[in-house]
Amino acid sequence: MHPAPSVIVFTVLSGAGFGFLACLALGLLPVAGWMAFAAWGLGYGLAVGGLLASTFHLGNPQRALLAFTQWRSSWLSREGWTSVLALLALAPLALSDWLGLGLGRWIGWGGAGLCVLTVLCTSMIYAQLKTVPRWNHWSTPVTFFAFAAAGGAILAAPGWAAAVLCPILGACLLYGWQRGDGAFAAAAQTLGTATGLDRLGRAEVFEPAHTAGNYLLREMIHVVGRRHAAKLRVIALVLAAALPAVLVLVPLPGMRALAFALHLAGAFAARWLFFAEAEHVVGLYYGKR
């Protein structure tokens, strides 16, 4: 799949943002006054920034509000609802922390739950697709949860909690890659099943349907991004999980910020791979994957 920068930025930033907001809502990072303003501002900034980035890959972003209409069937629509509701539901608690209104922390529980639902909806957009065997698995939502939890914990949770969640994220990544590498073969779709010609014999491409490129080749059959996959996996694992797990335990100022910056860089690498390595069954018609 084509690793569109807007979608990578969106899923990484809003995932970390909603994870951080959930941590703030649960009171893992006691904040007050302008410190609270900065913390909640960062959470809202990441979440909203990510959501805005997602509109850049739309062909007609001016109609984006229509995406709220089909929540009954569409995970993308549900994600729109849960994200907006989460941001609205957390506003009273954010204001209370900033202005010292003293509202009970329980009013943030619903918002925290909506943050979790938002991450679930984002991940299900990908996990629901039977056409992309690498994504079509429970490990996709679990990994998205692990990213949100680790990202939020690095910024907001006690050091030991972040130091536990980062290796869990690493394990999710490793499992996802290991399973994902065999997912296409396990789905057992071939040029023979895609065309039904397997009932005659062994099918192979004789001549392409068109000599120039098209939307399908550009969007679904993106091979260039896989060239450095092995290196990017190591980079993603070290930056997103390994280094932050150590840094959060170092009792020096600025370590959390450094750990979060490294984690985000690793998350970008992992998300790039998430798209670039995903193979769509339509590639079978072209003899490509």
Added chain:
Amino acid sequence: MTCLPAKVEKRLGLVIDLDTCVGCQACVTACKGWNDQGAGLSDQDPYGADPSGTFLNRVHSYQVRPEDGPAQVVNFPRSCLHCENAPCVTVCPTGASYKRAEDGIVLVNPDTCIGCGLCAWACPYGAREMDAVQGVMKKCTLCVDRIYNDNLPEEDRIPACVRTCPTGARHFGDLSDPDSAVSRLVEARGGYELMPDLGTKPVNRYLPPRKKGAAAAPALEPLAATGIAGWLDRLLGKI
């Protein structure tokens, strides 16, 4: 509404005969021609070095090697299969992608499509292509603007690809009616679905190429040489 209709009254679709298709691309051209009206199907750099464009129908060519017998070329037109359980419809966040209850045709409303591309990701068959100029998804409409069009002569009230096919490899009809010509054709020729494991329940069917008869004698039968060549053949065989 992107929930699928609980029940469709008809299942209009195509039956494509892979035995008859010669891969002439006439259906591709006729489809592009008919659907290029109005907003149309845009092309990018059509006469330049790097042409690209939006098409609703593509014809591939494959080579198939049977276990016994020579390889054969199969031309394979690929377009929307108007699936009963269309995954492209349910993923749509805006309701632009929908399946009609009256005849089962899957359509995109270009006025409400936001161009997110998720429907194209959900389709296993590559039936949807984003129009790079309009930023909306395009797909086969089963020529919904022909098949019910009273302004056209009756023989033209079929999809443009079917109307134009010079070998009669494309058939249009109601596949929910077991007595329709297309249903009988599917029954007689063993018409099949593409990637049925994915649960999309396509309406369109493909008719497999007929089994080719073996040639009477192998093409490269050892030659029985006569005359001087025969004498040489026998002589050299003994050395």
